[in-house]
Amino acid sequence: MGIHLGQIALGRFATGHHVKNLFTLGDSARLVAVCDVSQETLDGRDERLADCETFTDYADLIDPDRVDGVIVSTPNSHHFGPCKLAMERGVPVLVDKPLTMTVREGEELVALSRDCDVPLVTAFTRHFMPATEYVRQQLRASGDVTVISAVQRGGRTGEPPADGGILHRRSVHVLDVIPWLAGSPVLAVEGFTVAAEGFGHAVVDARLHLASGVLGRVLCVQDSDQNEDEVSVYGESASYRLNKQIVLAAQNRGDWTAIDDLPEAGGNVTTWFVELLAGRLSSEAQKRADLHSEDGLQALRVLEAIVESDRTGRRVELKP
Known part of the structure; x- marks a missing residue:
């Protein structure tokens, strides 16, 4: 049946x-x-x-x-x-x-x-996208990662307050995918935001300090005519750029080249x-x-820590 x-x-x-x-x-x-x-x-x-x-x-x-x-x-x-x-x-x-x-x-x-x-x-x-899985596998094998940076620009206009603005509606994805790629939880957050007209945030600029020592950077700009959704991973000998289904890689200061042979990532x-x-x-x-959605809960903790850091002007520690 x-x-x-x-x-x-x-x-x-x-x-x-x-x-x-x-x-x-x-x-x-x-x-x-x-x-x-x-x-x-x-x-x-x-x-x-x-x-x-x-x-x-x-x-x-x-x-x-x-x-x-x-x-x-x-x-x-x-x-x-x-x-x-x-x-x-x-x-x-x-x-x-x-x-x-x-x-x-x-x-x-x-x-x-x-x-x-x-x-x-x-x-x-994104846990199920071949591009994300490729980079995740590379990082697991090499451990070569220093900074993971995410940039998101543009957002659907006219969305209701019930969706919570760009942080809840869209950027919560990257608050999850940065520790997912690094294989390490976020321990502390520093954040700066600019309120959007009506509700939510027009700009979010945050640093995520991971237990492994990796630094995460998140920049979200809601009001933009250009749509951008990119995650960049920087290591000592190799770096990667992800744009959802596309991966570019650079080795030893070489040019960026597209990775075509991506692994299966478990469907959707x-x-x-x-x-x-x-x-x-x-x-x-x-x-x-x-x-049990511990990953979803942790992304919310990071989200709220960004807002709290902006409110207090201080770094916010998260539970390990």
Whole structure:
């Protein structure tokens, strides 16, 4: 019969990533229920979802007799409710980043996931990109990394305050991927921000001090006509530039060259979640994401530390 899933919210990322990926799995997994607060959105859903049960209240969808797991793609400020209810009912959760809007909410969900022994996975999609995996493997083999720098410019305009601004909506990805690449947690943060008009931040400039001694640098500029999303890794003998699916490498002060032979990185987070529910993940594959969203919680801690450092003008220490 395959894995039966419920999709909570049918926004752009849900339909363009999760639903799209599930369509490739055939009989091994299918959406049996979808939820959105907009009846118009439900009525206009993809015709391939015509047989799904539809709901405007996620509480009616979340039922272990109906679904084996749920994917939560609501606006960021509404992640907490459906994640909490699903775990209380014994239903595993894949939730889009960020895990929640606050560390306090994140800690409650992580604790609930552990107490109930129900998977709660934050959808950090870059853990599954071949480009990221290539650089991660190189760093694991050589240990040659001094600085990891991330630059993000541009952001969708007109996003609601519920999404939290560029830090929550977008840059939380790099707050996770820097320690993911380095294989080392962030221990301290120094941050400077410029408030955006209305809510959120127009500019974020932060330093992340990792336990291994690696320095992380993060620059986010929301109001830009140019879209940039690049992570650069600098070592003594080799350096790398990642732009999502593309990797450039430079050896011993040589020119930057594209890396074409990239490794398989385990598909995508949606199909990984299906394999988790089906009990088909190897022990190595399970390392792609934390089963209780400790990675999602740690990214929130770094995010809040940046804001706190800006407020106080001081370096903020994080728990190891």
